[in-house]
Amino acid sequence: MTEPLEIKNIFSLRGFNTFDIEAKTQYFINLVSQSDYQAATKSKLVRENPCFILGGGSNVILPDYYDGVVLHPANSEIKLLEQKDGHLYVEAGAGTRWLDFVNHCIDNGWYGLENLASIPGCVGAAPVQNVGAYGKEAKDVIHRVHCYDMADGSQRWIEAAECGFGYRWSNFKGEWKNRYIIDRVVFKLEEKFNPDVTYKALAQALADRNIDHPTARQLADTVTALRDSKLPNPSEIGSAGSFFKNPIVDSDVFETLRKANPGIVAFPAGDGRQKLAAGWLIEQCGWKGRTLGRVGVYEKQALVLVNRGGCTASDVRQLADAIIADVRTRFGVELECEAIFVNSEN
Ligand SMILES: Cc1cc2nc3c(=O)[nH]c(=O)nc-3n(C[C@H](O)[C@H](O)[C@H](O)COP(=O)(O)OP(=O)(O)OC[C@H]3O[C@@H](n4cnc5c(N)ncnc54)[C@H](O)[C@@H]3O)c2cc1C
Structure with a gap:
């Protein structure tokens, strides 16, 4: 027997958007297990109401009141699936905080995400706008994406090459808008650390710190310091x-x-x-x-x-x-x- 979905009514989204807008939704559903995703995408509630997928809320401007269902992916397991030919295939749940994911990979010696350190939001949203920073984009490391079809609750894998990745763009924002909910993403990372310091400001920041051959941690820390000097901290300024x-x-x-x-x-x-x-x-x-x-x-x-x-x-x-x-x-x-x-x- 699968557990019934826990549906919250008239739910405040204040803690769920980095712009810190005092928004509410009519219905709110946390998705933790595969059966939650299945039940939600097959439910009458989702079928018959407007629906929005909300990750970390760091790229959205919410209305005062969302007259529909907000689905919030909250599964956050990280698994090493396979290690082959110098590559590591790592799967992360859609609800994993992106910055936790990057740190976890660096701590385990799984490389390729350093330039994307400290981007707010969750793993499930990374393919949606192909997050990017300091010369790298999510598309450089995404292997494939697993999702549920909001129309009928069916599941499918989508290979990176099918996602139509572009500058802050993918098919999830275009022809597939509102169609799929991503529940997990598989990344193809590297065993060997090969720093990408082609972005001018990053190279300069490393030079300023007298770092010629950065470790993965040093590279990620330098990116974080650069970001902190230019961008507001979401916990202080919306x-x-x-x-x-x-x-x-x-x-x-x-x-x-x-x-x-x-x-x-x-x-x-x-x-x-x-x-x-x-x-x-x-x-x-x-x-x-x-x-x-x-x-x-x-x-x-x-x-x-x-x-x-x-x-x-x-x-x-x-x-x-x-x-x-x-x-x-x-x-x-x-x-x-x-x-x-x-x-x-x-
Ligand atoms: C201070 C700050 C700095 C930032 N810096 C960068 C940066 O350097 N580079 C960059 O690219 N972005 C940056 N962003 C934007 C933002 O962090 C990214 O777009 C991030 O990927 C959004 O993740 P999220 O989980 O918060 O998504 P949300 O804001 O919750 O959602 C964004 C979109 O993705 C959809 N979505 C979310 N999760 C899923 C899912 N599981 N399945 C299907 N659709 C989903 C939503 O419906 C929505 O359309 C920054 C934001 C802030 C506040």
Whole structure:
């Protein structure tokens, strides 16, 4: 006999979103075991109501009230499945905190995740937007993903090559939006530590610390220190990290922009295209450190919007729209939100 699902009613999501929005949901279900996933995805409640999958809530802007069911993956087992030809196949439950997972792997001598240290959120969300930092992306280490189909409760493995990974993108955000709930992810890690220090700021930070040949722990610690110097700590200041994606433009657009703005910050994005630093564009529009009502732009990084106390999704929307409009007027560039506005219709 499987245990019945524990369904919470009118449940506060205050502790479940890093923007610290005082949100509530009509129904909330913790998913701990495989039978929880099965029961939830086959349940009438999920079938007949709007449904949202909430991991660590570090990339979402929640509404005051979600009129539907919030499913919260909470399984957090980490298992070494196989060690073969210098690779380690490691499985982690969707509810595992990403930073715990990275630390666990480093402590066990399973390498490849160091540059992704200290990203908030859970393992189950990592494939969704293909989390990335300091020159690495989740796609570099994801082997395959296991999920349940929300339409009929069936299960399937999805190989990394099928996921359509791109910059802060995957099919889970596109054609598969709202279709699958990921319950575990298998990563392909390395036995041998091979540091990736191609990201300029990371190489510089290591040099500043007089580290020529970093250990995995030193690399992860340096990444964490860099992150701490630029990003707000979610336990102190509410935010969703980088709020906007860095826009990617064609080379001719970039050349025109560069002529008009010699200081523009950009990075090659492949195929001759350039990824513009959205933070720079926002800063040029005078938004860095500014406040609009209960929400503002972080003083140390213009890409980050922060809760100044008691903000709601509509406060955040208003500020985001004002920034998008200013960047469009000044540079002719369209900013896109990386953070996801949640409502019962999407
Ligand atoms: C201070 C700060 C710094 C950050 N730095 C970075 C960074 O360096 N790089 C980066 O890429 N991101 C960064 N982020 C954004 C965020 O941490 C990542 O997007 C993270 O992967 C979100 O994980 P989460 O569990 O909090 O997902 P949530 O915010 O809960 O959900 C995000 C999306 O994933 C979906 N989802 C979540 N879990 C599942 C699941 N199990 N199955 C299916 N869908 C699911 C949700 O429905 C939603 O659409 C940062 C955020 C903060 C607050």
